[in-house]
Amino acid sequence: MAEEKYPINIWVNEERYEKLKEAGLAHMCEEMLAGMKVIRVYANAAQRDKILKVFPTAKFDSATTKSIELLPRNVKDKIFDVVVERKSVDVLDEFLKDY
Amino acid sequence: MAEIGHGGKEIVERILDPKEAPAKVRGLKQVPVRSQIANEVIGISYGFFCPLTGFMGKEDLDSVVKRMRLKDGTVWSIPILFDMSDQELSDYGIKEGDTICLTYHDNPMAIFEIREIYTYDKEAMCQSVFGTAESKHPGCARTYAYKDKFLGGDITLVTPPKINPPFDPYFIPPLEMRKRFREKGWQRIVAHQTRNVPHTGHEWLMKGAWFQTYAELPIEKPLVGVLVNAIIGEKRKGDYIDEAIILTQDELRKSGYFGDHNHMTSLTFWDMRYAGPKEAVFHAALRTNLGLTHHMYGRDHAGVGTYYGPYDAHHLLATVQDELNITPVYSMNWLYCPHCGEITSEGLCNHKNEWQKFSGTLIRSIVEDGVKPPRLIFRPEVFDLVMECAEKYGFGSPFVTDEYLAKRTPVFTIPPLAG
Ligand SMILES: [Zn+2]
Numbered sequence A: 001m002a003e004e005k006y007p008i009n010i011w012v013n014e015e016r017y018e019k020l021k022e023a024g025l026a027h028m029c030e031e032m033l034a035g036m037k038v039i040r041v042y043a044n045a046a047q048r049d050k051i052l053k054v055f056p057t058a059k060f061d062s063a064t065t066k067s068i069e070l071l072p073r074n075v076k077d078k079i080f081d082v083v084v085e086r087k088s089v090d091v092l093d094e095f096l097k098d099y
Numbered sequence B: 001m002a003e004i005g006h007g008g009k010e011i012v013e014r015i016l017d018p019k020e021a022p023a024k025v026r027g028l029k030q031v032p033v034r035s036q037i038a039n040e041v042i043g044i045s046y047g048f049f050c051p052l053t054g055f056m057g058k059e060d061l062d063s064v065v066k067r068m069r070l071k072d073g074t075v076w077s078i079p080i081l082f083d084m085s086d087q088e089l090s091d092y093g094i095k096e097g098d099t100i101c102l103t104y105h106d107n108p109m110a111i112f113e114i115r116e117i118y119t120y121d122k123e124a125m126c127q128s129v130f131g132t133a134e135s136k137h138p139g140c141a142r143t144y145a146y147k148d149k150f151l152g153g154d155i156t157l158v159t160p161p162k163i164n165p166p167f168d169p170y171f172i173p174p175l176e177m178r179k180r181f182r183e184k185g186w187q188r189i190v191a192h193q194t195r196n197v198p199h200t201g202h203e204w205l206m207k208g209a210w211f212q213t214y215a216e217l218p219i220e221k222p223l224v225g226v227l228v229n230a231i232i233g234e235k236r237k238g239d240y241i242d243e244a245i246i247l248t249q250d251e252l253r254k255s256g257y258f259g260d261h262n263h264m265t266s267l268t269f270w271d272m273r274y275a276g277p278k279e280a281v282f283h284a285a286l287r288t289n290l291g292l293t294h295h296m297y298g299r300d301h302a303g304v305g306t307y308y309g310p311y312d313a314h315h316l317l318a319t320v321q322d323e324l325n326i327t328p329v330y331s332m333n334w335l336y337c338p339h340c341g342e343i344t345s346e347g348l349c350n351h352k353n354e355w356q357k358f359s360g361t362l363i364r365s366i367v368e369d370g371v372k373p374p375r376l377i378f379r380p381e382v383f384d385l386v387m388e389c390a391e392k393y394g395f396g397s398p399f400v401t402d403e404y405l406a407k408r409t410p411v412f413t414i415p416p417l418a419g
Helices: A014-022 A045-054 A073-086 A092-096 B021-025 B035-045 B058-067 B086-092 B122-130 B138-144 B174-184 B200-214 B242-254 B277-289 B312-323 B360-368 B380-392 B402-407
Strands: A006-011 A030-032 A036-043 A059-061 A067-069 B029-032 B099-104 B107-118 B149-157 B188-194 B224-232 B263-269 B294-297 B327-330 B334-337 B342-345
Touching: A006 A045, A006 A073, A006 B360, A014 A036, A014 A073, A036 A045, A036 A073, A036 A092, A045 A059, A045 A067, A045 A092, A059 B360, A067 B360, A073 A092, B021 B107, B035 B099, B035 B107, B035 B149, B035 B263, B058 B122, B058 B149, B122 B138, B174 B224, B174 B263, B188 B200, B188 B277, B200 B224, B200 B294, B200 B327, B200 B334, B200 B342, B224 B242, B224 B277, B242 B263, B242 B380, B277 B294, B277 B312, B294 B312, B312 B327
Parallel strands: A006 A067, B029 B099, B188 B224, B188 B294, B224 B263, B294 B327
Antiparallel strands: A006 A036, A030 A036, A059 A067, B099 B107, B107 B149, B334 B342
8 A cells, every 4th residue: 555645735825826937837736626726745644743743733634634734834935945946846854854 | 481491491591680789799708700610600691501500519410420411300411510629618718508709800790609519520520521531632621620629509690791892793692592583583593503714615514404404394485594603712722713703604694695584693602622422412402592493413513633433423412312402403524526616515426536625724724825715615705804803803813822812802791780
């Protein structure tokens, strides 16, 4: 069985969308919930647990969406910036190194 | 006409005539109470908790713990208790048979006729009410935080609370609520229990329950209403602020997603116990007293963590259904299906692989990221009002912060006694 993956939804507001377009990464957005753009960065179980520990406001929505929610906006901005820099959504190891 | 509440008992408001109040409290020992007790004093005095006339004595408590009933046999699931420490009892010089005056915000709130003072095994209480004795369960934590002695006896309100804006239109006690239902001509009213700002999943829970409740009734004129009954009590950091909850629920009516003919919003003061199934039974009693005929129950009603199975509450309700005067309406989850292009029920749509479920938590994440969700997911009027509430009441945030807890205007205050 493939390893379980837990998404962090980075909702793409206008500011984030501009950055993506500039970097030629607009195609990385997925569409969810009737037209919202989102970039999904996936955590494995260990990364999920570390995130929940390091950022106490974060919550794993185990009942409905199976995603990691309620990370502070500035934390999501940082993850987003690494995504843009690396042109990849596989960035959590690098991001979590600093914590 | 007698108004009959839970357990077939008449609802009687226990409120002193304002002319008599000053004389009745004169000379009584004054004991300040915390917000949970003040909330419950209101629940008792206005008949939200009918047939309770005061804080529980030991026989009632023991019967609730062991049989989920009051000692007279009426179904009752949650202990309603007044606690004090031995130190406080001796400092105030309080003994059985005394009558004292409970104060809140330094003003007389209620008269408490203390019939008995007793102890009870808190762990046994937790095990029965919450199905666990773990102190990390928030209801157990609240129970263990009770001081060691319990005081049972009747409560009579001295001074009605002043409900502060913007909550004032939403405090509608049982007798008044029943009058309003009659004025509207509703034959059936279904309760929606909430502590949330509504997204369209919630909206459709209500709409689905409205259809279920309507059933075989004639449709020439509106006969069925939804009552949103928001629970207002202790707040945790990160919750939506109370102002945003109550005003956005009502906004669904004001903005036409519902209308005056089928929707009303109100509040009940109550500190959630997160007792899951037992809290579901308590909600049935509470909403019976408010005059409702039906009650919505979704999955894991009033649960927390993984303590209860998704349908435990439904199963427990079924065991006492014959004795309840309210019909449960069970709700399946609503979700967005991109294939259907609409909000649909998981009991209806079969595009299972395409379903996009959403939760209040997910919506909060979207809002915190500075994105305005599409109207199919979150109504623009609700979104705008959440933002307005953040500025007006939330010190910049629609969610509870330390600053909000410290500086907010209380939902109600107790004014000084006139005369
Ligand atoms: Zn579908």
